[in-house]
Amino acid sequence: MSKLPYSFYQNPDVNDLAVQLLGKLLFTRIDGELTGGIVVETEAYKGVEDKASHAYGGRFTNRTQVMFEEGGLSYVYLCYGIHHLFNVVTAPKGTPHAVLIRGLEPFEGMDVMLRRRNMASLKPNITAGPGALSKALGIDKGLNAKDLLGDEIWIEDNGLIFNENQIVASARVGVDYAEDHALLPWRYYVRGNKFVSKPNK
DNA sequence: GTGCGGATGAACT
DNA sequence: GTTCATCCGCACT
Numbered sequence: 001m002s003k004l005p006y007s008f009y010q011n012p013d014v015n016d017l018a019v020q021l022l023g024k025l026l027f028t029r030i031d032g033e034l035t036g037g038i039v040v041e042t043e044a045y046k047g048v049e050d051k052a053s054h055a056y057g058g059r060f061t062n063r064t065q066v067m068f069e070e071g072g073l074s075y076v077y078l079c080y081g082i083h084h085l086f087n088v089v090t091a092p093k094g095t096p097h098a099v100l101i102r103g104l105e106p107f108e109g110m111d112v113m114l115r116r117r118n119m120a121s122l123k124p125n126i127t128a129g130p131g132a133l134s135k136a137l138g139i140d141k142g143l144n145a146k147d148l149l150g151d152e153i154w155i156e157d158n159g160l161i162f163n164e165n166q167i168v169a170s171a172r173v174g175v176d177y178a179e180d181h182a183l184l185p186w187r188y189y190v191r192g193n194k195f196v197s198k199p200n201k
Numbered sequence: 202g203t204g205c206g207g208a209t210g211a212a213c214t
Numbered sequence: 215g216t217t218c219a220t221c222c223g224c225a226c227t
Contacts, residue, residue, distance in 0.1 A: 043208070052208070054223090063223060081221030083209050100208060131209045174208050200209075 001025075004155045009071030009090050009148065014097035017090050018044040019188050021099060022167060023160040025107060026086075028153045030138040033112045037127055037137075038160065041103030041189040041196045043172045045087070047096040052178035055096035066145040067096035074153055076134070076144040083131030084140045088148065088155070102173070102187070104133040105195040113137070129197040166191050173199045 004024065011017045019042075027036035045053040047067070054077075055067045066075050067089055075087040075098055091097040104127040106113060113136040117126050127133040134140070139153070146153050169185040176182050189196040 045208075054208085059224090061224070077208090077223085078221060080207060080209055080219080082219060085208060087208085102208085125210085129210070172208070177207080197209095 001156045001158050003149055004157055006072050006149065009088065010092055011071070012091045012095060012097070014044045014046050014090055014099060015186055017088075017097075018042040018099045018186070019167060021088065021101070021155070022188060022190055023162050025156045025158055026101060026104060026137070026153075027108065027156065028137045028139060028143070029151060033109060033138070035109030035112050035137050036156075037104035037107045037133070037195075039101055039103070039155075040105050040193040041101070041187070043100040043102060043188070044186040045098045045100060046186070047091070047098075050178075050184075051181040052172060052175040052184075053096070053098070055098075064096065067098050069093060069145075071097075072148050074143055074146045074148060076139055076141055078141060079131065084134040085130045086134050086137075086139050086143075100130060101133065102130045103128050103189060103193070103196045104136070105193060106136075124194040128195045132197075162190055173197065 021039050021042050024039050048058045054064045070093045071090040073089040075089050079085050087098040087100045117136050127136045148154050168191050170187050171183045172187045
């Protein structure tokens with residue numbers, strides 16, 4: 001097991017990176033409790049030119065400033081006042097690309113995740129969906145702007161590779177507001193995996 | 202300072 | 215299919 005290196009996150013092609021993140025392992029260690037899972041669903045958000053991105057048009061605010069930092073940091077924000085959504089900041093400094101992690105297959109710390117999710121037994125919705133997986137891993141705003149090579153939240157490569165026909169590209173979820181960018185096929189997921197989110201609409 | 206609405210999920214009918 | 219929880223980022227005044 002090895003953490004993804006700094007260079008991985010500098011890739012300027014955010015869609016390529018979103019695909020490469022499938023099969024990688026996302027971990028958190030919070031108060032000594034280790035939890036983690038295999039990434040099975042991602043979405044690419046392409047910085048200033050993407051109407052679905054928080055950084056569209058170069059919007060630079062307290063919230064979005066971390067997106068402009070070096071690739072390899074976390075970007076966590078509160079959505080609908082309830083859910084924390086976790087993104088990987090990518091590309092070199094000044095290019096605010098990010099990848100939203102939307103689905104995770106449980107791998108480590110099942111008992112802790114069940115407790116955090118208030119569930120008695122393992123069901124797919126424990127980590128299917130960006131809000132759900134954040135809750136299972138204990139991700140909240142306290143984990144915003146963290147170095148992904150640190151020891152609180154990080155991503156590892158254990159050699160798992162999905163081949164091309166196991167990966168599906170489709171429209172991103174919940175971005176109807178993005179006009180002509182709403183239907184771009186920048187959501188990627190592992191075909192048939194139970195921990196891929198079920199979009200509401 | 203105010204107001205709108207969102208990169209959702211779960212519990213309803 | 216519909217409703218609602220529940221916060222704050224962001225644009226505008």
